[in-house]
Amino acid sequence: SGINLEVLPEVGSTNAEVAQRLSGAGGAIPVVIADCQTAGRGRRGRNWASPKGQNLYLSMGLTLQGGFAALEGLSLVLGVAVARALEAMGAEGVGLKWPNDLFADGRKFAGILVEIQGELQEGVVQVIAGIGINVHMTRAEEVDQPWISLAERWPDIAWARNALAANVIREILGTVDTFERQGFAAFRSAWQERDIFCGQELVSRGGEVAGTGAGIDDGGNYLLKTDAGVVPVRAGDISLRVQ
Ligand code: BTN
Numbered sequence: 374s375g376i377n378l379e380v381l382p383e384v385g386s387t388n389a390e391v392a393q394r395l396s397g398a399g400g401a402i403p404v405v406i407a408d409c410q411t412a413g414r415g416r417r418g419r420n421w422a423s424p425k426g427q428n429l430y431l432s433m434g435l436t437l438q439g440g441f442a443a444l445e446g447l448s449l450v451l452g453v454a455v456a457r458a459l460e461a462m463g464a465e466g467v468g469l470k471w472p473n474d475l476f477a478d479g480r481k482f483a484g485i486l487v488e489i490q491g492e493l494q495e496g497v498v499q500v501i502a503g504i505g506i507n508v509h510m511t512r513a514e515e516v517d518q519p520w521i522s523l524a525e526r527w528p529d530i531a532w533a534r535n536a537l538a539a540n541v542i543r544e545i546l547g548t549v550d551t552f553e554r555q556g557f558a559a560f561r562s563a564w565q566e567r568d569i570f571c572g573q574e575l576v577s578r579g580g581e582v583a584g585t586g587a588g589i590d591d592g593g594n595y596l597l598k599t600d601a602g603v604v605p606v607r608a609g610d611i612s613l614r615v616q
Pocket of ligand 1: 385386387388389410412413414415416417419421429430431432474483484485486503504505506
């Protein structure tokens with residue numbers, strides 16, 4: 374099998390490009406990288422700022438055993454994979470914000486969007502994993518949250534996009550393999566070592582629950598310590614922020 378990598382000058386969204394290249398069972402894993410996106414997508418219906426020549430926009434088509442139940446775990450372990458790829462290049466202090474945003478010094482520098490393509494057969498799902506990393510970006514319009522780029526946070530590292538892409542792809546392939554064989558539990562401590570919410574006073578965006586960040590359980594739910602005990606919060610149901 375292996376991968377089938379295409380590097381394109383400009384696309385709407387690399388996730389949409391990979392969706393067109395995902396075909397049935399077997400065959401190479403489609404990977405698309407673009408120099409620029411005209412309709413970059415983020416989680417929760419947001420846009421993803423995708424200026425030309427500065428950042429990494431990469432999507433992979435993954436076929437996954439374990440059915441739809443495995444998808445929440447997958448999106449968390451992909452965060453660990455990207456963190457490890459950056460750490461392999463020398464970055465220290467890479468943080469994860471549940472479920473899978475990458476943070477440094479309280480600012481976001483990368484995001485992951487997992488979209489479901491469909492179910493190939495019972496228990497085998499195809500997904501598109503899109504990774505956006507701010508590499509050299511210094512200015513962006515319409516980013517509605519504090520952000521930073523790799524070059525700004527780790528100026529002593531030579532952030533070549535080709536090397537970065539190769540590391541990200543390699544880490545993701547290894548991570549998905551381990552995840553399929555051992556499940557999310559194999560990544561729980563790796564995820565928690567990078568948890569930026571741990572020990573923070575948190576509240577859900579709708580105000581439904583509040584408590585102190587206490588890591589994740591083996592299902593990838595975020596744990597809040599409250600007066601009434603430890604409450605698990607499911608990804609997708611609720612989003613958390615620092616109070
Ligand atoms: C997030 O909201 O944090 C997820 C952002 C994901 C952005 C990446 S860039 C490559 C891929 N193509 C897209 O349109 N989105 C993802």
